[in-house]
Amino acid sequence: MSQKISADVLICGAGAAGLTLAIELARRAIPFRLIEQMQEPFRGSRGKGIQPRTQEIFEDLGVLDRVVAAGGLYPPQCEYRDDGSVAVSDVVEIRPSTHAEPYQIPLLVPQFLTERVLRERLCELGHQVEYGVQLIGFEQDETGVTARITEAGQETVERFHFLVGADGGRSFVRQTLEIGFPGKTLGVRALVADVELEGFSRNFWHRFGEGDMSRQIAICPLEGTDMFQIQGPVALEGDVDLSAEGLTTTIRDRSGRPNATVTSVSWASAFHMNARLADRYRVGRVFLAGDAAHTHPPTGGQGLNTSVQDAYNLGWKLAAVLAGAPDALLDSYEAERRPIAAQMLGLATSLLEAAKAGSMRRGREVNQLDLGYPTSPLSMENPPRQNGALAGDRAPDAILQGAAGQPVRLFDLIRGAHWTLIGHEVEAGSGPDPRHNLHMHRTGPRGDLIDIGAELKTHYGLYSGEWVLVRPDGYIGAIVAAGALQSLEPYFAAIGLEMRSDGNGR
Numbered sequence: 001m002s003q004k005i006s007a008d009v010l011i012c013g014a015g016a017a018g019l020t021l022a023i024e025l026a027r028r029a030i031p032f033r034l035i036e037q038m039q040e041p042f043r044g045s046r047g048k049g050i051q052p053r054t055q056e057i058f059e060d061l062g063v064l065d066r067v068v069a070a071g072g073l074y075p076p077q078c079e080y081r082d083d084g085s086v087a088v089s090d091v092v093e094i095r096p097s098t099h100a101e102p103y104q105i106p107l108l109v110p111q112f113l114t115e116r117v118l119r120e121r122l123c124e125l126g127h128q129v130e131y132g133v134q135l136i137g138f139e140q141d142e143t144g145v146t147a148r149i150t151e152a153g154q155e156t157v158e159r160f161h162f163l164v165g166a167d168g169g170r171s172f173v174r175q176t177l178e179i180g181f182p183g184k185t186l187g188v189r190a191l192v193a194d195v196e197l198e199g200f201s202r203n204f205w206h207r208f209g210e211g212d213m214s215r216q217i218a219i220c221p222l223e224g225t226d227m228f229q230i231q232g233p234v235a236l237e238g239d240v241d242l243s244a245e246g247l248t249t250t251i252r253d254r255s256g257r258p259n260a261t262v263t264s265v266s267w268a269s270a271f272h273m274n275a276r277l278a279d280r281y282r283v284g285r286v287f288l289a290g291d292a293a294h295t296h297p298p299t300g301g302q303g304l305n306t307s308v309q310d311a312y313n314l315g316w317k318l319a320a321v322l323a324g325a326p327d328a329l330l331d332s333y334e335a336e337r338r339p340i341a342a343q344m345l346g347l348a349t350s351l352l353e354a355a356k357a358g359s360m361r362r363g364r365e366v367n368q369l370d371l372g373y374p375t376s377p378l379s380m381e382n383p384p385r386q387n388g389a390l391a392g393d394r395a396p397d398a399i400l401q402g403a404a405g406q407p408v409r410l411f412d413l414i415r416g417a418h419w420t421l422i423g424h425e426v427e428a429g430s431g432p433d434p435r436h437n438l439h440m441h442r443t444g445p446r447g448d449l450i451d452i453g454a455e456l457k458t459h460y461g462l463y464s465g466e467w468v469l470v471r472p473d474g475y476i477g478a479i480v481a482a483g484a485l486q487s488l489e490p491y492f493a494a495i496g497l498e499m500r501s502d503g504n505g506r
């Protein structure tokens with residue numbers, strides 16, 4: 001195929017996954033196109049819970065404060081019981097933030113506002129979504145992907161190095177590749193609607209009929225808007241009246257409040273809950289990310305978060321391979337992300353069962369801080385470790401002090417597109433040769449950092465002379481002892497951090 005390459009990457013779909021991937025490529029100056037078949041941004045609130053791990057990622061992407069400002073926190077939930085009693089409780093277990101885990105509480109942000117902030121960030125980086133542009137076919141060969149794209153009735157054929165299907169649960173890319181999507185329909189159909197509503201305070205997430213699928217209804221004020229999100233199970237078959245009148249009737253019937261009135265409906269949908277996982281995330285030069293690779297029930301607020309984290313995992317790997325890293329690096333995407341999605345499907349499905357019984361409690365497992373890649377080919381320990389942080393774990397934050405005396409957060413050191421290697425109490429000037437895209441820091445004699453509160457030592461469980469290598473996506477890639485520094489060289493080669501022959505790094 002001799003056709004000229006239009007851009008390195010074609011991203012199909014501008015939902016949360018496609019936008020995150022676009023930002024990751026944009027901040028690495030990788031040419032791409034981000035196409036979206038809809039004419040304008042999606043306006044539903046659907047994935048409204050932003051988990052603590054995603055908040056850390058949003059901090060790295062430079063959007064966290066804007067996302068917080070756009071939304072807010074979950075209000076307490078207020079459960080109205082059949083015996084007339086009312087129980088008020090927190091939606092999640094509230095834990096104080098720590099230096100190692102600065103974000104502990106999920107945010108409540110309507111998905112359309114989260115996506116708006118991501119689009120704004122993308123725009124700052126010089127890119128935008130191409131709306132009204134649809135992928136209608138593609139073929140791949142050894143050197144690239146040839147895509148057929150339509151825009152305003154015109155079809156063009158374009159060539160890319162890679163294609164990413166971030167095109168949602170019904171993924172055209174997945175279906176074209178004939179990738180299996182096994183799993184099950186969970187026998188639950190629900191309505192979700194964004195409405196303006198009279199008759200309810202905005203101080204609570206109101207819940208009625210818990211444990212009874214024919215009467216359950218949840219009414220949640222949508223932070224950052226004047227609307228409420230209505231959610232409730234509906235009959236598996238038949239039409240659902242999603243008009244203002246129809247939703248008013250449903251809310252009155254299920255809440256017993258005759259004054260409740262829906263005055264307008266911004267977006268509404270009735271959907272069947274599914275738990276499905278794609279058999280493969282990669283076929284040659286084509287990848288799946290987000291709902292295209294996995295669909296979950298909304299219980300536990302995992303879907304959007306898992307989608308953002310897929311893209312965050314894939315983005316730096318695509319950029320590294322486009323810059324010359326071995327192609328095998330891209331195989332680690334499926335190896336790392338598919339088991340995470342399988343775990344999420346189990347969690348969301350078990351929470352759904354609990355919700356049906358009226359006993360859903362969201363614990364630490366929903367915040368996604370404990371997810372990691374311990375069995376990944378990119379996780380290396382030399383020597384193997386028994387205690388403390390392990391290769392593949394999320395890199396904890398820590399407060400250190402710069403040699404100049406200023407406080408330094410470890411998250412500030414790792415923020416950006418680079419790898420970070422930190423030596424704990426290492427000899428002055430020790431470490432591998434410097435190279436492009438690797439930031440090196442040391443504590444100890446003549447170190448640029450002082451572990452003033454021993455947080456680096458304790459959060460990572462380090463012994464003197466050990467080095468921690470943190471990946472661009474904030475996971476620990478490697479931990480090596482002073483005498484094993486040489487073992488980092490093959491690791492560097494696998495991720496594209498090799499020295500150039502002129503000795504200056506790339």
Ligand SMILES: Cc1cc2nc3c(=O)[nH]c(=O)nc-3n(C[C@H](O)[C@H](O)[C@H](O)COP(=O)(O)OP(=O)(O)OC[C@H]3O[C@@H](n4cnc5c(N)ncnc54)[C@H](O)[C@@H]3O)c2cc1C
Nearest residue numbers: 013015016017037046047135167168290291298301303304
């Ligand atoms: C009704 C509903 C309620 C939900 N509630 C929750 C919740 O409470 N919590 C939670 O975490 N998650 C929830 N989710 C899931 C969450 O919304 C998704 O996980 C998230 O949107 C996935 O993002 P994505 O970018 O992978 O896919 P999507 O957001 O689906 O984006 C895919 C995009 O690809 C575009 N596209 C498709 N085909 C093409 C093509 N051929 N060419 C160009 N563009 C194309 C689509 O138009 C779409 O905009 C809900 C989902 C639904 C449907």
